[in-house]
Amino acid sequence: MAKRYFAGTIAEEGGGREYLHNYIVEAESEEEAEKKLRKVAADWYEKEDGNGEDIDVNADAYEFEEGSIRVKAWIDGETTKAAWLEERWQEGLVK
Numbered sequence: 001m002a003k004r005y006f007a008g009t010i011a012e013e014g015g016g017r018e019y020l021h022n023y024i025v026e027a028e029s030e031e032e033a034e035k036k037l038r039k040v041a042a043d044w045y046e047k048e049d050g051n052g053e054d055i056d057v058n059a060d061a062y063e064f065e066e067g068s069i070r071v072k073a074w075i076d077g078e079t080t081k082a083a084w085l086e087e088r089w090q091e092g093l094v095k
Helices: 030-049 081-092
Strands: 004-014 017-027 061-064 069-079
Touching: 004 030, 004 081, 017 030, 017 081, 030 069, 069 081
Parallel strands: none
Antiparallel strands: 004 017, 004 069, 061 069
16 A cells, blocks of 8 residues: 555643644554554653553543643644645745
């Protein structure tokens, strides 16, 4: 099966701020891409927290450090590597 790519976002909320992180996910379907991205989001703080809880890759959001940090992940849609890289380039380009 041909490789498919999906643009995804992980949002990290804490201390009254929100930080967005852009990802490109290789998967066979959007559902698989979302599961993969949610696992990345859950693992992000799970490794830091070290509480050893199992990760639910179907959760809408994850809370860490006694709820002071909330992490969400979602897929924005199918993309290509070239289109995703161009979007990141345009976001970061200072003229």
